[in-house]
Amino acid sequence: MQFPEPVSSVVPGLHGRVLGVLARTDRPLTGRAVAALLRAPASPSGVQKVLDDLVGNGVVMAEPAGRARLYTLNRDHVAYQAIDQLARLRELLLERIKAEAESWDLPAKAVWLFGSTARGQGGADSDLDLLIVRPDDVDESDPRWLEQVESLTAHASLWSGNSCEVVEYSAREVRELIRHGERLVTELRRDAVPIAGTSPQQTLNRKAG
Template sequence: MEFPEPMSSVVPGLHGRVLGVLARTERPLTGRALAGLLRSPGSPSGVQKVLDDLVTNGVVVAEPAGRARLYTLNRQHVAYQAINQLARLRESLLDRIREEANSWAVPAKAIWLFGSSARGQGGPDSDLDLLIVRPDDVDDSDPRWLRQLETLSAQASLWSGNSCEVVEYSDQEIRDLISHGERLVAELRRDAVPITGSTPRQLLNRKAG
């Protein structure tokens, strides 16, 4: 999955990137303003050609505004639902991971997305990094627990197309990381996206020890 611009995972090229921007806002945009919102550069002329094509097909609506034109996604178009779903691929992935984790017989203390995918920087060759906090009363060799981790990792890889890497710590080990001032703690505080269970704020802002 292209985490910065999920639409591009299915609609490659400038068309997907332009549609992704339009799907994320209801505010009318000029072609130049839209080009400035692309996560990876696109020339104003290239964006304009894409917009003209989308207007011709009725997917985008253009309204005059003085000497400029303002563009919005046509939310009445039959393609809108599919476009919106593609624009929300990242959220849909997190929803699936949450649903799977919430069905576990041995619940996790917390599951967070972290790393480049959490920062919205990961591409199709990037790992999907999940940090899973194990309750202290669950042994790390518990077969039920291990099966859950293996299943989630395999499923998340299938759902996203990215290799899923699971990093697991017990709740006490998280406390130890805080106590030792490990760099990972600062990274998690800055970037981690909560999926289920306790949030990074709840677990990482505790007193060390």
């Protein structure tokens, strides 16, 4: 999955990127504004050609505004629902991971997304990094626990198309990381996205006892 511009995972090239920008806002945008909001640069002329094509297909609506034209996604078009779903692929993926993690017989203390995908920078070749906090009363070799983690890892890879890498700590080990001021704790405080269980703020800002 192209995490920064998820529509591009299915609609490659500039068409997908432009649709992603328009799907993220209800505000009418000029062609230059659309180009400025792309995560990777594209020429205004290239963006304009894509907009003209999308207008011609009725997917995007254009209205004059002085010498400029303002563009909005046509939310009445039959394609809108599919475009909206594509624009929300990251959120839909996290919802699936959350649903599976919350169904575990041995619940995790926390499941967080971290790394480049949490920062919205991960591309199709990036790993999907999950940090799982194991309860102290669950042994790391417990077959039931291992099966849960392995199942979630496999499903997350299948759902996203990205290799899922899991980093696992017990709650006690997390307290030790906090106590020693490990760099990972700083990175998690800054970037981690909560999926299930306690949030990074709740866990990592707690005094290590």
